[in-house]
Amino acid sequence: MTAFNQTVLLTGGAGYIGSHTFMALSDAGFTPVILDDFSNSHPAVLDRLAHLTGQRVLCERGSVIDTGFVAQVIRRHQCVAVIHFAGFKAVGESVQQPLKYYHNNVGGLVSVLQAMQTAGCQSIVFSSSATVYGDPDNVPITEQCPCAPESPYAHTKLMCEDILTSLRASDPAWRVGILRYFNPVGAHPSGLIGEDPDGIPNNLMPYVTQVAVGRRDKLNVFGNDYPTPDGTGIRDYLHVTDLAEGHVAAVRALLARHDSFTVNLGTGEGTSVLGVLHAFERASGRPIPFEFAPRRAGDVAEYFADVSLAKTLLNWRALRTIDDMCRDSWHWQQSNPDGYRNMAPHDLNVLQTNSLLSNHDGSRQPAASA
Numbered sequence: 001m002t003a004f005n006q007t008v009l010l011t012g013g014a015g016y017i018g019s020h021t022f023m024a025l026s027d028a029g030f031t032p033v034i035l036d037d038f039s040n041s042h043p044a045v046l047d048r049l050a051h052l053t054g055q056r057v058l059c060e061r062g063s064v065i066d067t068g069f070v071a072q073v074i075r076r077h078q079c080v081a082v083i084h085f086a087g088f089k090a091v092g093e094s095v096q097q098p099l100k101y102y103h104n105n106v107g108g109l110v111s112v113l114q115a116m117q118t119a120g121c122q123s124i125v126f127s128s129s130a131t132v133y134g135d136p137d138n139v140p141i142t143e144q145c146p147c148a149p150e151s152p153y154a155h156t157k158l159m160c161e162d163i164l165t166s167l168r169a170s171d172p173a174w175r176v177g178i179l180r181y182f183n184p185v186g187a188h189p190s191g192l193i194g195e196d197p198d199g200i201p202n203n204l205m206p207y208v209t210q211v212a213v214g215r216r217d218k219l220n221v222f223g224n225d226y227p228t229p230d231g232t233g234i235r236d237y238l239h240v241t242d243l244a245e246g247h248v249a250a251v252r253a254l255l256a257r258h259d260s261f262t263v264n265l266g267t268g269e270g271t272s273v274l275g276v277l278h279a280f281e282r283a284s285g286r287p288i289p290f291e292f293a294p295r296r297a298g299d300v301a302e303y304f305a306d307v308s309l310a311k312t313l314l315n316w317r318a319l320r321t322i323d324d325m326c327r328d329s330w331h332w333q334q335s336n337p338d339g340y341r342n343m344a345p346h347d348l349n350v351l352q353t354n355s356l357l358s359n360h361d362g363s364r365q366p367a368a369s370a
Ligand code: NAD
Pocket: 011, 012, 013, 014, 015, 016, 017, 018, 035, 036, 037, 038, 039, 040, 041, 062, 063, 064, 065, 084, 085, 086, 087, 088, 089, 104, 108, 127, 128, 129, 130, 181, 182, 183, 184
């Protein structure tokens, strides 16, 4: 099946994973359209995407909570599928402010599904997370492992999965692809798009990159007494470009077959905290100061995916190594020490010619002035 002229809506497409998926879809011949309220992203990313693709980037500014708006966008662009990234993702914040998470993550999905139904689009790929498994009894984790979410954030993901399963059962015309991501890291090899966390990063890789660039003194390694070879926690880190390509495979599978699926996206290999740290030292050529700190509450010792189903169902597997992930994270961090916040003048020129942001009231403006 050719992707030519097939438009796919990316809710939350201006964010970290969405922007990389925009690139992968565009490379595969699809026409991606972003819908984002920029609650956790910066309009400058649109300029970067325009620069990388050499094409005008279409972005509709608004919230997924607004069902009428989402339906209008799907109709206007004649979307054949939706990839639903929009949502909040900070586990700690979800414990402090659970209603904010249930409203945006669960309410947002229901709203998007209602909009899709109204607009006659019934293929959806959903961003779920390996966090739905909780503390697994065994690794590697297969999709059949029981789900035991521990945080409100993880609960929102499992509730969304359940909603999608019920919907599909009610009407088999729905095609649902649920993707459970392991630990996405890295950046586009151009260094133009990447992860841009607000404030002190919670996650390992952005923290390490900020230590390497001198924004933070040292890494606290949370726990060195786990039952793992070097005593530090093991995770399945996945290059964000591999993850983005996994979405292209999922959209293709949904459009080609009348099927629904739930699959893990990971590499199938675990790397310890010290393993990441040493890989980053190799990539950056800089020592990363660190000290051991107590275990972080809620962390598990070891977590990595069984990825055989993704291979069988989607014909997808991760191609990039932990060294590739560290190299690309480092390139992004060095090229953009302040993330998207301080744009170089040449970026503004590209933006004015190539990137068009539509506001909710229908007015249009270059993203630079947003
Ligand atoms: P991100 O915060 O970078 O991107 C999410 C985007 O959604 C942001 O651009 C934000 O502005 C937008 N958004 C939030 N609420 C919105 C709303 N109501 N309407 C419109 N736009 C809205 O996050 P990400 O890392 O790119 O994650 C994307 C998805 O993948 C999320 O659903 C997240 O829970 C899931 N996920 C992420 C990870 C990870 O480690 N990054 C792991 C597993 C799952």
